Amino acid sequence: MLKSTLSALGGRPRAFDGVLDQAGGIILGKDHEIRLAITCLLANGHLLIEDLPGMGKTTLAHTLARLLGLQFSRIQFTSDLLPADITGVSIFERDKSEFRFLPGPVFAQLVLADEINRATPKTQSALLEAMEEGQVTAEGQTRQLPTPFFVIATQNPAHQIGTFPLPESQLDRFLMRLELGYPDRAAERALLTAGGQRARAEQLPPMLKAEDLPALQKEAAAMHTAGPLIDYVQALVEATRHNPAFQHGLSPRAGLALLAAARAWAWLAGRDMVLPDDVQAVLPAVARHRLRSAQGGGYAQDEDIAALIRSVAIP
Known part of the structure; x- marks a missing residue:
């Protein structure tokens, strides 16, 4: 079954050739960082991107979600964000006289935790179980998260106003940490000429199917x-x-x-x-x-x- 899946995708490394090429056309001059981000996903890990605002962190997450055919969810972390805003909450339905759980934005295949260090450590910790176990326990009940499940968190440098340091236990849940850095002169000129790449990222066609990724992750792990x-x-x-x-x-x-x-x-x-x-x-x-x-x-x-x-x- 695995061999037939890979064959349908066009071969092991070739399956991601289009992803790398298309992502490189959006995040200009950052081919190495894009390859590392995809490596992190293939290794079934989670990614932390730390850099100044406006360096393309969010655009990279959008681009990968589009190209890999993943259900996407974005959580904007702020100082007043609560754990239930991430995991979900139960509401009482009076006509049925029972509680119904409303899943939070963490129930997606690719979750962008945007500016994660602008929330308090208590709220940051709401992601710990999800990232480690692939599940969420809320109000005494455990619910499985989608497969694959991939968190890309962005954070601003710690010296910026309104940030909270990530606890070591939270940092350790991220397989990789990247910095995008400033583009080189040629890449920045192309970016200025094109007028930004976010709109292009939203129009990218999927190069893979989400259901194919677990088989590819197993192949890489083997x-x-x-x-x-x-x-x-x-x-x-x-x-x-x-x-x-x-x-x-x-x-x-x-x-x-x-x-x-x-x-x-x-x-x-x-x-x-x-x-x-x-x-x-x-x-x-x-x-x-x-x-x-x-x-x-x-x-x-x-x-x-x-x-x-x-x-x-x-x-």
Whole structure:
């Protein structure tokens, strides 16, 4: 069944060629970041995008939802948002003399948690169970979320007014953290000439069907991972625990996340096995938000992660 599904889609890596091309035509000059975002989805993870306002974070989420054929929902996080505004609420129907549950916006296949750090930690925590277990427990009853279920959260830098820091437990639910950054000169010129890309994103045709994604995610998770490759991942994780550049090292769950992301990256590249290059390609996005710099306590710096990669020998 899996082979027939992939064949109908046109082959393993080819299934996403159109997605990458079309998304690259909307989010200009950010092909690497788009590939990482799709890798995160293939690895069955969730994505945190942190950057200044106006950098294309929301447009990227809209674009992926359209191209992947996913049911889309957007939650605008504000300081007065309540957990029930996310998960849903029960209302009493007088004519039936019973309560009926009204699902919240979290009941969608791709949920955009926009400016997540503008809500209080209590409200942010409403996403914890959904992101970890794929379900929501409200008023004593557990309800399953749609499949696939993918959260893209955006947040503004912590120094901006009206933001609350994400708890470490919430950060750890995100498989990857990305920064889009400013476009290069050519990409920005094209953007200025076109007059913005949001309207184009809304008109994109689906390149995949949502029901096909679980099979593709299973294919990516089944990528061959040799023993020496696992040794390399373990050595990287272990090295973070003894590196003076970081306050603390990566957890075992972070090691699992790194392996899952490396498998999905290798799958997307059309390979049959995971290579050390795949691990190195995804390590910054997987580890940056999980490691705290020993100087200042902020996110780990790219140069520290690059030095970590150089310090660990490939088996």
